[in-house]
Amino acid sequence: MSDTASDDIRLDDLGYEIAGRPVLSGLTLATSARSIGVVGRNGSGKSTLARLMAGLLQPTSGTIRIHGHDLFRDRRAALETVGILFQNPEHQIIFPRVDEEIAFGLRQLGQSKTEAAEGARAVLAGFDKLHWQDATIAALSQGQKHLVCMMAVLAMRPRLMILDEPYAGLDIPTRRQLQRYLNRADTRLFHISHDPADLADCAQVFWLDQGRIVAQGAPCPVLADFTAEMNRLGELDDLADLAG
């Protein structure tokens, strides 16, 4: 899949407020990089940005265009354009069985019940997990639940996959395996993480702090600055500060 349009992701003076308090403000960016990383501390507005990008939240001010679409207004385009992988699979999985979870998104794309079941089987086979078909979600491990979420989102063939801290709390082998599956998938990635190590392979990285972009560019310099700053803050006690 080639992206001919330049600057497929455009945020223009994007702002988001919760109860009058700004979570994001003045975010402007345009990028057509194939893999984009956003790094930032807890509470920097990363998850909110992920939800805005997926069209799940309406911006308080400014605009977002993903491949030219306003995904909050145009949900149909949203389903064909973006997929979002939440941090916690328990917040994502809707159905009690693996095949139903995967088939759900396909039915939302307009496929019939049999087509969707067939598609779910094809996805499972593509991941070498055909034997998971009848498995109940409750019986899966945390890493396996993550993979179900990933398969369910990738089944819908999104052009852009938004990842909201997808590896938080997972051990190194599980991370590596999930990462391998993601790299194999033919989709652009918008990866949000507090851990610079997750983003080292991105083509472009944005550093988000207190709802603003404070640095952007190639991963090497941005992530090095970020790590240095995080280590410096680690010596201080800004945990003491209350919001507001």
Place this chain on the structure above:
Amino acid sequence: MISLTSPVETRAHGWPAGAKLAALCLASTGLFLTDSLGLHLTALALVLVLYAAPGRVFFTAGMRHLRVVLPFVALLAIWHLITAELHAGVLIVLRMVVLVALANLVTMTTRLSEMTDLVHRLTAPLRRLGLPVHLLETAIPLVIRFIPVLVARAETLAEAWRARSRRRPGWRLIFPLMLHALDEADHVGEALRARGGPLGHTRPE
């Protein structure tokens, strides 16, 4: 009793869900129409044969699922011992065990998707009246998905309580559990929206 599944594929898995439910319905009505102890015992024996037919693995799984009725059996037995209505007590206990066992049997041998399909067909007249019955198609799996999640959440809450208290938590966990359920509902709402809303709905505009 939620999400009862069978460890083995039985012949009954191939039978239509509607037929199985209709048979269950007939059996229930039949048992309520008779007070004969002999008929109830025969029914119990028949149910046991049905459980045994697919083999030992199925039988043990089935019996394990049935254990949840034991407290009710004990309660009813004690009550009828106190009121000295032995015959009625035995009858009620037998009837309950047989019916729960039969209902479990139907659940164990029917895929959830077939059950929701059946609901879909049965609610067709209501749909024509304009009721939003398509929501059931998503609601039923959601319940089955989230009961174990809520149960696990209740267990961790109780554990967190016990870690810092010698008293039993009891009703005091109900409120935090409710808040958790609401929170969970928010998350699932978001997950549904991220992938296009409930099933059976016309596609988003």
